[in-house]
Amino acid sequence: MKYLTSTGKPIFFSTAIFEQSDIELVLQACKKNGNEDITLLKFPSRCPVAISAVNMWMIKNLTERYNVTCGLSNHTTGSIVPILITCFGVKIIEKDLC
Numbered sequence: 001m002k003y004l005t006s007t008g009k010p011i012f013f014s015t016a017i018f019e020q021s022d023i024e025l026v027l028q029a030c031k032k033n034g035n036e037d038i039t040l041l042k043f044p045s046r047c048p049v050a051i052s053a054v055n056m057w058m059i060k061n062l063t064e065r066y067n068v069t070c071g072l073s074n075h076t077t078g079s080i081v082p083i084l085i086t087c088f089g090v091k092i093i094e095k096d097l098c
Helices: 002-006 020-032 056-066 080-088
Strands: 011-014 038-042 069-074 092-095
Touching: 002 020, 011 020, 020 038, 020 056, 038 056, 038 092, 056 069, 056 080, 069 080, 080 092
Parallel strands: 011 038, 038 069, 069 092
Antiparallel strands: none
16 A cells, blocks of 8 residues: 555545544555545446435545545446436546446
């Protein structure tokens, strides 16, 4: 992790099934090594996932809690979630083809 966080390149970190303490550990490592260009990607653990299972409020919470760019690893079908998620401040949407 030390090498990855010290390259100066943007870090895209998928939250997957990580807990808050895991996320904080990664963010601390990035900042310790001078890398402030961090994006957290909210990542549902299923594919495909129902629209009702996408916790859009969590993305807003992550943005406010950690003061980083947040995005979505989109595992839904269709285009509704990517359109709606931009209302929550999402800057990056990664699409998995399930």
